Amino acid sequence: MRRIHRDAYWTPPEVAAPVFAHHYFPEPVWEPACGAGNLCREMAAWGYEFVATDLLEYGYPAQRAQLDFLTDPPPGPFRSIVTNPPFSRPESDGRPRRGDNPLRRFLRRACRHYHPEHVGMLLPAQGGLQDAYDLSLVGDMGLRLVVFPHGRPKFGHGDGRPPRSLPWPAVWFVWERGYTRPASIVPC
C-alpha cells in the first residue's frame, strides 16, 4: 500500500446518505476517489451500479484500478461521477485555498473534460462553495441540487487517527448536463 496522505478522509454514512435520498444519478456511476469505499458502500446500499477507482489503494475490495483522475483515462463507460474529492494541495497546510488546487482540478475534470450526465461532489463549504458557484456560471452543467448534511459529523482518517470533525461543513453539490432551472437547496 502506498503512503496515505492527509486527504484520506472517509465520508461517514450520515453525510453520504442524504444526497442519494434526494437525487438519482444515472448509472453506471464512477467514484474516481473511492478511498476506503465509504461512498461506494452507500451507493451499493441504494442499489447503484458503480465502478470505483482511486489514485492510491486503501484496501477497498471493489476498487477496480489505481488511476489518477486528473490524467488517466476512465476505467470504462459511465453516466455520472460521484465523489468526495481531495480538498487540499499536498504541499499545503491542509486548509482549502482558492487557486489551482486539486479540488478545482477535480471539478473541471469532472464537469468540463468528462461532461457526464450528472456530477455529485461533496465540497467544503469554505472555498468549495465559491469554486462550485464559479463553475456553475460556465458551460451547460447546471447546478441542480445543494444538500447540507446535518450537523458537524466526524470523518474517519486513513491513517487510523480517531475520527474528527472537519474545520468547515461539507456540502453536496449536484450538477446535471443541460439543466437550466434554479437549484434546489435541501437542509437535512
Ligand SMILES: C[S@@+](CC[C@H](N)C(=O)[O-])C[C@H]1O[C@@H](n2cnc3c(N)ncnc32)[C@H](O)[C@@H]1O
Ligand atoms: C477525501 S478522500 C474521500 C474518499 C472517499 N471518496 C470517501 O468519500 O470516503 C479523497 C480521496 O482522493 C484520493 N485522491 C487524491 N488525489 C487523487 C487523484 N489525483 N486521483 C484519484 N484519487 C485521488 C485520495 O487517495 C483519497 O482517497
